[in-house]
Amino acid sequence: MWMPSTSLSTSSSRRVALLTDVEGNWQYVRNVVRQSSCLQLTTDGQEETLKLRDDCMLVFGGDAGDKGDHTLKCYEQLVHLKKKHPDRVVLLVGNRDVxxxxxxxxxxxxxxxxxxxxxxxxxxxxxxxxxxxxxxxxxxxxxxxxxxxxxxxxxxxxxxxxxxxxxxxxxxxxxxxxxxxxxxxxxxxxxxxxxxxxxxxxxxxxxxGGVLREYLLHGSLAFVAHQTLFVHGGIIDGDKDASLSALGRVPDEPSKRYDSVLEWVDKLNTWYRSQVQEWIDHPTWSEDHSSRGGTELLKYVLPDYTGSVVMGRHLLPSGMPTPVPEEIASLLSESGIRRVIIGHTPHGNCPTVVKQPQQQDTCAADRSSDGIVFEDVVMCDTSYSDARAPDNRGCAASEVVVGPSGHVLVNGVLEDGRHIEYDINEDPWVGRWLQDGTMVKARLADKEANEETSYLVFSVENGYSYTYHYRTVTQLREAGLKN
Incomplete structure (x- = not known):
């Protein structure tokens, strides 16, 4: 049975929690729940069950299995939660699912x-x-x-x-x-x-009746709530031309670009459902091996596909983030989208916020829904948060929650045990570039009353080599923001 998941009406008054890229790691789910104001775990003997608080929704960002010890359990728990709360749980699909x-x-x-x-x-x-x-x-x-x-x-x-x-x-x-x-x-x-x-x-x-088929049947490619677009991978491919962006594109209409994000999300999810149904109807190859059910969706999740929300990438070759092109930011603003929240690409020990440089031209804001201007991308895959840990994650885990007003709260623990907590909309430093080429990643929460507020600052080289530093506000001011 298909479950519509474009922009559920029940989201209007509820907080939306994001969980993504668990990749079969149930211990990581436990770690996130410890930080969570929306998710709970109940225990009956040896069995743990994932629960959702009444005032919350859950968006799972995709890639439920493959690399951890409990792939079946992760899929089963997510599907169970979706069936229990069909209007409050959204299951996005990732490449590992499809x-x-x-x-x-x-x-x-x-x-x-x-x-x-x-x-x-x-x-x-x-x-x-x-x-x-x-x-x-x-x-x-x-x-x-x-x-x-x-x-x-x-x-x-x-x-x-x-x-x-x-x-x-x-x-x-x-x-x-x-x-x-x-x-x-x-x-x-x-x-x-x-x-x-x-x-x-x-x-x-x-x-x-299989759990992965059930996940795919209940899945979707994109979701919108609280001025936020959720997709698995992203809407751009690094610093490539804006014309190659996934935004507004639906694979079965290659010459058309939808200007309305809500209309596009609806069309994209409709196409997704048709592909899954085609796979169910034709699960094997045609006699001449020219096609199989769901062929276009399978292509859509390959690394070499251009313009896929599953395989999008908001990074430069160095591994440092890149803002979306101005043209794409304007299209998002015009549809009343303030931010994009993604997973798929691992990026350090906690979510990475990428603030959008604001242009002097305010025309986009004037044309947008309620004067909303696109502000940032939040990258939430932390599956390589601690390379020293056997599971490459360690104790690092963060929760990202979008409130009805569009404000985003991040709360979590780093791999060294230090706590982070901040409001993306209100914090003046998180997500910004410094003059020395580093970026501000998170605000630390565990400080003494008389201590100056500190932040986590990072840089990436060669795609995967992360360097972290803790900096006080005074040190950030001395470094200076990059224009």
Missing amino acids: NKMRLTSELNDTEMDLSSMAKEILEGPTWVPQDKRMTLKKFLADQQKDKDGASMVNTKVNRLIWMLEHTMGAQGDFERRRAELKLRQEVGDRKEVTDDDIAKSYLDSVEE
């Missing part, structure tokens, strides 16, 4: 013949440069070295392992699924979880 649609076609019995299977899969992943690509043929050849004949290695299990390891960015997830399935067995009656059991678990999840 790409599992491939399982129904690529692990179908008809695809097991290497000579007749889809060539783009046999020789893929096509979006990876050839010199860096681990093709299925090469993967199976490597497996065959220790086996007697190709038929011994050309199995659904090995196909699935190849898909996870080399085409889905889910390295190690096959064995994590084994461990999760074992934990689900009754204590004292635990049996070996075979490779075939694991493959069956993945396939069952995308069949009728």
Whole structure:
């Protein structure tokens, strides 16, 4: 059953909490709940259940599974919450959610013949440069070295392992699924979880009644509430031309650009639902392998797709954020959108706010809904917050809550245990560039009464190398804001 999720009327008086990119890490969910004013966990024996307070909505930003120990649990809890509160829970889809649609076609019995299977899969992943690509043929050849004949290695299990390891960015997830399935067995009656059991678990999840199919059926690509646009990845691709932005674009209408954000979101979600339904109706390849159900949606979540809200990226090659182009900011302003909240791209140990440089020309504000001017992007994927921790997250976790007025409150803990808390709209420093090229990331909350307020400042080099400093307000003033 389809659940409409464009801009729910029940959001008008409720706070909207954002949770995103949990990627199967249930401990991270626990850490977020500890900071949360909207989410709760209740315990019944060994079972934990995610709850939503009555005065709140939840937007889950996508990528529920793949890299943690509890992928099934994360999907189950989110789907359960959506079904319990259909008007108060929004499930956005990420690339890790959508790409599992491939399982129904690529692990179908008809695809097991290497000579007749889809060539783009046999020789893929096509979006990876050839010199860096681990093709299925090469993967199976490597497996065959220790086996007697190709038929011994050309199995659904090995196909699935190849898909996870080399085409889905889910390295190690096959064995994590084994461990999760074992934990689900009754204590004292635990049996070996075979490779075939694991493959069956993945396939069952995308069949009728399966938890991943349920997630996709209840999902959407974009949502608007409280002057805020929520998408998984973003609306731009770094500093590329504004004409390549995802904003206003719907894949089945390539020559059209919607000016109204609300109309665009509605059309985009309608297209998404049609693609999921096409996948359900046609889960396998056509006879000539020219298409399969949901083909266009599967393309939409690939790294090389231009203009996707799932694969958008608001970063420069260095890893530092970039504002949206002025043209895009104006379009958002005209639709009464004050900010965009995204996940997908990991960015440090807490949310990154990217303040939009305000132009002298106020025409956009004059044309916008109620004089609203687009102000910022908030990047909320913190899945690499602590590289020293086994799960790359450690204790770092933050909650982002959008109030009915459009104000955004951030509350959380950094990887070193220090607390952050601030109102994005009111704080004069967070999200701004300093003259030395660094940016202000967060305001610290744990200070003594007589201490000066301090902030977390950061820079990124080579895409992934983060440097953090704590700076007092006096030090920030000395550094100076960049115009």
